[in-house]
Amino acid sequence: MINFLLRSGFLLVLVGLLSGSTSVHEFHASVTQMQYNAKEHAFEISVRVFTDDFEKALAEATKTKVNLNGVSKYDLIIEKYIESHFVYTTAQRQIKPIKYVGYEVEADAHWVYLEMPHAEPFRGGTLKQNALMEVFDDQVNMVNVQYQGQKKTFVFRKSQPTQDISLDR
Numbered sequence: 001m002i003n004f005l006l007r008s009g010f011l012l013v014l015v016g017l018l019s020g021s022t023s024v025h026e027f028h029a030s031v032t033q034m035q036y037n038a039k040e041h042a043f044e045i046s047v048r049v050f051t052d053d054f055e056k057a058l059a060e061a062t063k064t065k066v067n068l069n070g071v072s073k074y075d076l077i078i079e080k081y082i083e084s085h086f087v088y089t090t091a092q093r094q095i096k097p098i099k100y101v102g103y104e105v106e107a108d109a110h111w112v113y114l115e116m117p118h119a120e121p122f123r124g125g126t127l128k129q130n131a132l133m134e135v136f137d138d139q140v141n142m143v144n145v146q147y148q149g150q151k152k153t154f155v156f157r158k159s160q161p162t163q164d165i166s167l168d169r
Helices: 002-008 010-019 051-062 072-085
Strands: 029-037 042-050 086-090 099-106 109-117 125-129 140-147 150-157 162-165
Touching (some): 042 051, 051 072, 150 162
Antiparallel strands (some): 086 125
């Protein structure tokens, strides 16, 4: 069994994940949470990306070296990047403005925080979530949408960076 695990590389990946290592990882993924806050009439959005992947994407976008070591000097670059890669359009074809709130570091990842005002009832629309896809062909972006007790997950890939989203059961 150990030989199979070693040959398949599974053990190496497992050890890397369990050790919290910041070395290069073999998959490229992000997770986005869109949770509706009825009191604020807005979606609170958090995007979790691997720091090394995010630095590479930001460096390519700006043609400069980027080191996200917790310094807030990159806020404008992050804001512009996210605004161009995360876009929600309502069923009435209105692009909803997204406000960049900030980011924080968590181990080998960054959380980027956004708010999207949404006073009217959520009736679905189109979402583009193609962050990091210009850098990694195998990038997968999962988006979890929560609205008034309903939850649904959408998976975005390079072949499908934009999707119609709704919470119809």
